[in-house]
Amino acid sequence: MKILIVDDEPLILKGLVKIVEEVAPVGSDICSAFNALEALETMKRFMPDVTITDINMPEKNGFELIQEARLEGLCDRFIILTGYDEFEYVRQALRSGVVDYLLKPLDKQEIAVLLNRVKEELPAASDSEYSRHAERILAYLQINYMNDLSLDHLAERMSLHPNYISSLFKKETGDTFVNYLNSLRIREAQKLLKTQPHLTVCAISRQVGFDTKHYFAKVFKKYAGTTPGAYREIQEEDKRNESDNGI
Structure with missing residues (x-):
């Protein structure tokens, strides 16, 4: 502990x-x-x-x-x-x-x-149900990351204590629930920015679970090191260079 x-x-x-x-x-x-x-x-x-x-x-x-x-x-x-x-x-x-x-x-x-x-x-290292709980929670997040999620929501959904889930996250991922969820959302946003040029940044922010474009941009920069708009421009520039080079 x-x-x-x-x-x-x-x-x-x-x-x-x-x-x-x-x-x-x-x-x-x-x-x-x-x-x-x-x-x-x-x-x-x-x-x-x-x-x-x-x-x-x-x-x-x-x-x-x-x-x-x-x-x-x-x-x-x-x-x-x-x-x-x-x-x-x-x-x-x-x-x-x-x-x-x-x-x-x-x-x-x-x-x-x-x-x-x-x-x-805390989840015991010898807890036979530990791995099963971890798999269920991570699978649920992978499918529902775009929804309004919290530890309390997960606890109710999984019939587990919020403290147990919090500790399980740290042991399984080495990260907090909030950081893991934000990181997952930003990775999905990067895919959309790269492959869906018709979608606005605002639309993408809502699609991956952020309430406002401003908050999305703030979190995106924290995890990706740049703004969503700048990230998209870099991806488009890379595509143009590949096309010019006949790749």
Whole structure:
């Protein structure tokens, strides 16, 4: 299990890491970050199964970290830590859908129970149904990528827990659900841009599952390195060169 710990106070962070190392399930991989921005960058390469985060941090607080990480599909399980025993924090934590809310100083037994609970939600390497679930989900996406899809939609469709699907994606593809789906959509868009010159960029964006041309262009550039229009021009130029060369 991969665990990320986030706290902007170095001494506290060091202490948290030490405690988690002592009580985490055997074989856990533990990483740390000093603030939300560093945590988001760490998540992109580390892909944690659960993030333990402080609330009060500079630039972005813990709730903002949770919101952005979930939006980008980087992590969907969070344990919140704070030194403020106030109901408003508890209420915000519950609204954020966190695994739990803990007060500093950290209780070893409490965090041990929570981390073991998280591990139980993850797909086990020995799970005989794991491969079958993965095949079903990836096949479903291949056919339905153009539709409005989410982890909750998949969970309902496959009768599986969203957290299970999220973890399964990481293990099977090495990527998040959001990144995998966007990558699939952009590959299909590239095929259409190359083979269907009569279709407008706007029409293609809708055909592969994007609500707006603007968002499609933004995601396309992120994954393909250029805009849809520029990509089409490059493909047309290559075709003309092949034709001129008698290929």
